[in-house]
Amino acid sequence: MSAATLPAVHLTPKPSIDGSEGQLLEVSMGPQHPSTHGVFRMDVVLDGEQVVKLKPVFGYLHRNHEKIAEQETYLGSMPYTDRLDYFCSITNNWAYALAVEKLAGIQVPERAEYIRIITGELTRLQNHACLIGFLMQDMGASGTPLMYAFREREKILDLLEALTGSRMMCNYMRFGGCRVDFPTGWLQQAQKVVEAFPRFLDEYERLLAENEILMARTQGIGVLPKELAVNAGVTGPMLRACGVNYDIRKVDKYGIYDRFSFRVPLGEHGDVYDRYMIRLLEMRESVKVLQEAIRDIPSGAIMDAKTKIRGFRPKAGEAYGRIEAPKGELGFYLISDGSPNPYRYRVRPPSLINLTVLEDMCLGHNVADVVVILGSVDIVLGEVDR
Amino acid sequence: MFGEGLLKGMAETARNFLGSYVSKDRLTTVQFPEERVAPIEASRNFPFLVYDGKDWQQGMRCVSCLICEKECPPKCIFIEKSTDKKPDATGKPQFYPAVFNIDVSVCMSCQICVEVCPFDAIKMDVAFELSTDNRFDDLLWDKQRLAKSNEYYGKIHPTEAAAVDAQLAEGRAKLEAKSKLTTEAKAVGAAVPSAQTVSGVTE
Numbered sequence: 001m002s003a004a005t006l007p008a009v010h011l012t013p014k015p016s017i018d019g020s021e022g023q024l025l026e027v028s029m030g031p032q033h034p035s036t037h038g039v040f041r042m043d044v045v046l047d048g049e050q051v052v053k054l055k056p057v058f059g060y061l062h063r064n065h066e067k068i069a070e071q072e073t074y075l076g077s078m079p080y081t082d083r084l085d086y087f088c089s090i091t092n093n094w095a096y097a098l099a100v101e102k103l104a105g106i107q108v109p110e111r112a113e114y115i116r117i118i119t120g121e122l123t124r125l126q127n128h129a130c131l132i133g134f135l136m137q138d139m140g141a142s143g144t145p146l147m148y149a150f151r152e153r154e155k156i157l158d159l160l161e162a163l164t165g166s167r168m169m170c171n172y173m174r175f176g177g178c179r180v181d182f183p184t185g186w187l188q189q190a191q192k193v194v195e196a197f198p199r200f201l202d203e204y205e206r207l208l209a210e211n212e213i214l215m216a217r218t219q220g221i222g223v224l225p226k227e228l229a230v231n232a233g234v235t236g237p238m239l240r241a242c243g244v245n246y247d248i249r250k251v252d253k254y255g256i257y258d259r260f261s262f263r264v265p266l267g268e269h270g271d272v273y274d275r276y277m278i279r280l281l282e283m284r285e286s287v288k289v290l291q292e293a294i295r296d297i298p299s300g301a302i303m304d305a306k307t308k309i310r311g312f313r314p315k316a317g318e319a320y321g322r323i324e325a326p327k328g329e330l331g332f333y334l335i336s337d338g339s340p341n342p343y344r345y346r347v348r349p350p351s352l353i354n355l356t357v358l359e360d361m362c363l364g365h366n367v368a369d370v371v372v373i374l375g376s377v378d379i380v381l382g383e384v385d386r
Numbered sequence: 387m388f389g390e391g392l393l394k395g396m397a398e399t400a401r402n403f404l405g406s407y408v409s410k411d412r413l414t415t416v417q418f419p420e421e422r423v424a425p426i427e428a429s430r431n432f433p434f435l436v437y438d439g440k441d442w443q444q445g446m447r448c449v450s451c452l453i454c455e456k457e458c459p460p461k462c463i464f465i466e467k468s469t470d471k472k473p474d475a476t477g478k479p480q481f482y483p484a485v486f487n488i489d490v491s492v493c494m495s496c497q498i499c500v501e502v503c504p505f506d507a508i509k510m511d512v513a514f515e516l517s518t519d520n521r522f523d524d525l526l527w528d529k530q531r532l533a534k535s536n537e538y539y540g541k542i543h544p545t546e547a548a549a550v551d552a553q554l555a556e557g558r559a560k561l562e563a564k565s566k567l568t569t570e571a572k573a574v575g576a577a578v579p580s581a582q583t584v585s586g587v588t589e
Contacts, residue, residue, distance in 0.1 A: 076459040079496035144399055151414050158426070165430040165510065171496045179501075183428060183545070207398045210391030310457065310502050 023047060027367070031060050035138050035371040038381030042358075042370065049366045054359040058352075061385040069345040074100055074175065074312050077345065081332075082169040084347065085383040087130060088123040090160070091325040093173035098254060099321030099332035100175045104314035106304050112177035113256045114297040118190065119163070119172065120323075121286045121293070125197060126156040127326035128237075128279040128286075131378045135276060136208065138375035139217050145208060152200045155193045162186055175312065176304030187294060194290045201283055209277070218273035222361040222373035225270065232357045236328025236350050237282060238377060241267035241274040248324035255323075259296075260289045275376040313340050327351050327378050347386055351379040427543055430510035431495050433488060434534045438475035442533040445475040447507035450483040454499035454508055462492035463499065476558065486529035491521070506550050512542045 030041035039060035045053035065084065069077040081096045082089035094116055101108060108116075133149030157167040163186060164170040164179070172179055208214055224234070229242045239246055247264045249257045265281035267274030316338040322331035328350025335344040354377050362370050406412040416423055437445035450467040466485035474480045499508050511534070518524035540547040 072459055073457065075498065076457065079459055079494060079498065082496075148402075154414065161426050162428055165428045165497065166495065169494070169496070171498075180428070203398060207395045211395050212388060212391050215391075310453070 024052070029367075029370070031057075036374065037134070037379055038384075040374075040379070040381055040384070042374075044362075044367065044370065046367060049368075051362050051365055051367065051370060054362050054370070056355060056358055058355075058381070058384050061381045063386065065386040066345050066347060070342055073340050074314070074342065075309060077342075078173070079169065079171045082171055083382055084349065084386060085325065085327065085330075085351065085380045086168055087127045087380055088326050089168060089170045090119045090123040090164075090172060091323060091330065093170065094120055095321055095323045095325065095330045096332045097173040097175055097321075098323060099319050099334050100314065102321050103317060103319035103334050103336055104175065104307075104312075106176040106307055108177055108255075109301045109304060110256075110298055111181075111300040112302045114293050115178050115182070115302060116173065116255055117257070117260075117293045118290060118297070119160070119170075121290045122156050122159060122190070122193075124286050124326045125283055125290075126153040127378075128283050129153050129200075131375075132204070132276060132279055135272075135372070135375040136214075138371050139214070145204070148200070148204060148207070152197065155196075159186070159190055159193060162189070174303065174307075174309070176307035177302045181302050187297070190290075191294050194287055194294065197287050198284065201280060205280065209280075215273065217369075217372060218271065218276060218376075220269070220271055221365060221369050222272045222376060223270050224357060224361050228357060228360060229270070233353050234328070234357060236324070236326070236354065236378075237275060237278045238328065238354045240264065241278045242270035243268055248322060248329055252322065254321075260292050262286075262289050272372055272376040311340070313338060322348070325350055327380070327383070328354055347383075349383040349386060351377075351381075351383045355379055355384060425512060425542075427545065429512055430497055431514050432490055432493055432511050432516075433495075433497075433499055433508050433532070434511045435486065435529060435532045436507055436509055436536050436539050437533050438536050442530070442535070444472070445535075446482060446529070446533060447474070447505050448483050448486065449474075449480045449505060449507070450486075451504070453502050453504065457498055457502045459496060459498060460492050460494055462489045462494075463487070464489075483529060486532060488527050488532060489525065490516070490527055491525040506554060509539055509543070 025046045027044045027046055028041060029044055030036040031039040033041075036042070041057040041060070043053075043055040043057060044051055063083075065080060069080060072080070078093060078096060081092040084092050100106075129149040129152050133146035136145035137143075160170055161167045162183060164172040224238070224242050226242045226244060229239050230244060234242075235246070235248075243266050245264060245266055248254070249262075250264055262285040265278055265285065267278050314336045316336055318333070318335045320331055320333045322329055324330075329348065330350055331348035333344070333346040333348065334342050337343040358374065358377065361373050365373070402412060436447050438447065439445040450465055452465055452467065455461075455463045455465045464485065464487040465483050468482045468484045471479035472482055474482075495510070497510055500510055536547070536551075540551070
């Protein structure tokens with residue numbers, strides 16, 4: 001079938017079955033579809049079961065985050081960054097704090113850097129645990145794998161609540177440090193959770209890694225070629241599953257990541273199975289980082305004494321702060337004109353940019369595979385639409 | 387053998403299922419309305435106004451400086467400053483909020499009002515069972531609804547409240563020493579500008 005015979009995909013679905021093209025069917029998946037991970041819509045053109053065209057439609061959760069941030073003070077945007085990727089608010093806080101610290105030239109005390117690493121890696125653990133659970137749910141394994149993952153996530157959320165006061169909307173980092181220090185006994189509790197985590201990973205691997213149905217559903221499905229991934233700006237576990245060694249924790253060494261010994265797992269095929277395994281392996285590496293950080297954390301101040309909370313005005317200039325968020329490169333680009341609110345505030349969301357290759361991964365596969373491929377991209381619509 | 391991985395996974399599920407009868411940590415579900423988890427001290431949900439002593443109107447710490455109203459990211463706080471001064475819990479004449487409203491349908495419990503308040507007058511609550519059938523009046527909390535005693539604050543956040551109380555007591559002691567010094571100086575006859583005693587309030 002040539003491209004010329006394909007019907008145009010419009011924003012609003014319209015009946016596309018007429019006499020001449022009776023073979024093709026246009027299906028609007030979402031925005032209320034349970035497997036779209038939020039309010040996300042795909043206009044899929046099908047030839048029987050096979051996808052011949054796919055158009056992602058997003059913007060249903062647009063909240064004008066960037067423009068609101070330009071009206072707010074620098075501190076006032078911090079709680080809004082929690083709501084970008086609501087699974088990992090700590091890393092969102094971190095990326096924003098990093099950008100502002102670059103802009104204003106603020107030094108972060110040593111203990112605060114360690115706290116950031118500990119909370120950030122805990123966030124990565126719970127995000128990846130959730131993702132593999134959701135992926136299995138998308139494949140039709142209702143319940144069991146997701147509940148196992150959520151059981152572990154709950155322990156980490158309890159830790160975050162005891163530290164930051166909130167389970168998901170942490171609002172924890174501040175420019176020049178962190179808001180509060182660990183309460184008594186928190187670190188011991190965290191150590192317990194971290195030490196028990198590999199047991200969950202072993203259990204999960206026994207549960208699923210060799211599962212024949214899982215392999216049949218994921219191996220060779222949604223292959224993303226290396227060149228395309230690099231050209232499209234895909235980052236994070238998605239990129240590493242294609243075999244590209246690019247981890248901002250290693251490349252940029254923001255914070256104090258150069259002090260920790262951890263490896264970057266790489267995939268080979270770039271299919272859904274590799275993306276699933278990458279997450280499992282990354283969690284094991286995160287556990288290593290966490291163990292080292294909990295062991296080495298020094299005492300001391302957690303806030304830069306010179307930075308004020310109120311009346312914060314960085315000098316005119318621009319800065320780009322980026323971190324390796326669980327979903328990929330999360331960056332904040334800020335321009336200051338010396339006033340209390342940023343002149344320009346831009347978020348580089350990993351979910352949105354990883355999503356741009358969705359059509360290339362889905363073409364030629366069945367509709368049921370589209371759901372699995374979308375699940376393996378790991379998107380959160382709060383971040384895609386902003 | 388085909389199906390081996392499947393069987394292994396099922397064995398894992400069986401282990402979890404049977405294990406839940408013997409091992410407590412495999413049984414993680416809390417049957418919510420009947421059972422409750424222990425409250426976590428740091429948790430936060432919607433702000434309240436702290437008052438000292440018995441009378442919420444007299445003891446309110448808020449002096450209506452409007453900082454929280456200005457700093458609140460979603461702008462859910464509305465304050466009208468009083469035109470007159472009234473004595474607060476320590477007997478000192480202060481401005482007070484004539485109107486202090488928080489729209490909890492807008493509030494996102496971010497705690498920034500607490501961080502910026504120089505008087506420790508606004509703190510985070512932990513109450514979460516707040517559903518109501520009137521989405522207009524019942525979600526706009528006035529100062530009477532927001533006022534809660536310092537004892538309540540000490541009960542929900544013991545560690546934090548103890549630190550705040552110590553800090554406030556220290557400030558008051560300093561102020562007392564200063565005013566004592568001023569009265570003594572006045573008695574001696576040295577001219578001390580009266581503004582100095584007023585400026586001591588915020589320190």
